[in-house]
Amino acid sequence: MNPATTAAPPRRLRADAARNQQRILEAARTLFAERGLEVTLDDVAEAAGVGVGTVYRRFANKQELIVEVFEHNIAEMAEMVETANRNPDPWAGLTEVFEYACRHMAQNRGFGEVMLEIPDAPARFAWVRERIKPAIERLIDRARTAGVLREGIAPSDFFVLVSMVENIAAFARPVDTEVWRRYMTIVLDGVRADSVPRDPLTIPPLDDEAIDRAKAACFPPRNKK
Numbered sequence: 001m002n003p004a005t006t007a008a009p010p011r012r013l014r015a016d017a018a019r020n021q022q023r024i025l026e027a028a029r030t031l032f033a034e035r036g037l038e039v040t041l042d043d044v045a046e047a048a049g050v051g052v053g054t055v056y057r058r059f060a061n062k063q064e065l066i067v068e069v070f071e072h073n074i075a076e077m078a079e080m081v082e083t084a085n086r087n088p089d090p091w092a093g094l095t096e097v098f099e100y101a102c103r104h105m106a107q108n109r110g111f112g113e114v115m116l117e118i119p120d121a122p123a124r125f126a127w128v129r130e131r132i133k134p135a136i137e138r139l140i141d142r143a144r145t146a147g148v149l150r151e152g153i154a155p156s157d158f159f160v161l162v163s164m165v166e167n168i169a170a171f172a173r174p175v176d177t178e179v180w181r182r183y184m185t186i187v188l189d190g191v192r193a194d195s196v197p198r199d200p201l202t203i204p205p206l207d208d209e210a211i212d213r214a215k216a217a218c219f220p221p222r223n224k225k
Contacts, residue, residue, distance in 0.1 A: 023048040023049065024044060024065070026048070027048035028069050029073070037062075041059070077101065081136060084096050084097045091148040097136070106170075106173075136158050140155045165180050165183055168180050175206065176210060179205070185203075186201070
């Protein structure tokens with residue numbers, strides 16, 4: 001064997017470099033969730049407790065960091081869906097995934113902004129649909145076969161219904177960060193078969209004052225010239 005033509009194995013990160021990368025990713029996930037994608041790499045470095053140069057050595061720009069955080073989030077969701085498919089109770093498996101997706105969207109401002117921030121996002125993340133959609137289809141099929149899901153519900157409805165709850169969460173976020181759970185329960189009641197008992201609505205609705213404050217936060221008045 002000619003040593004000159006033998007490819008060297010990929011170098012592993014040093015322990016301290018690996019720790020720094022993990023701290024950067026955890027800080028970025030938290031900041032993107034709380035503040036959206038407006039945060040800078042400087043913000044991430046401060047939150048991670050590392051120097052800005054350390055962040056730039058690992059990620060050339062913010063888009064690279066966004067992509068890695070997004071891929072990590074999607075990988076977690078894919079694992080969640082696969083676990084739910086192993087639940088012997090088809091309705092419990094379906095609702096676990098639905099609640100997970102709704103909670104993730106409701107509490108993670110940056111997740112919904114990714115497609116707007118990255119120009120080639122649809123092509124870059126085509127694998128998301130390829131990995132998660134078949135698993136969601138299995139969840140829907142299992143629930144339908146077990147007779148716990150009303151007729152006519154399609155796998156594509158799952159993603160639309162999650163988006164509906166996420167929009168409610170975004171609207172109410174300035175005044176109530178948990179009210180989305182009420183509407184998630186209403187949505188699930190609407191898609192379950194008549195033979196399945198309804199869950200109680202444990203989260204109260206927004207009152208008129210809260211709705212007005214939420215509207216004001218979403219649509220602040222423009223300054224008149």
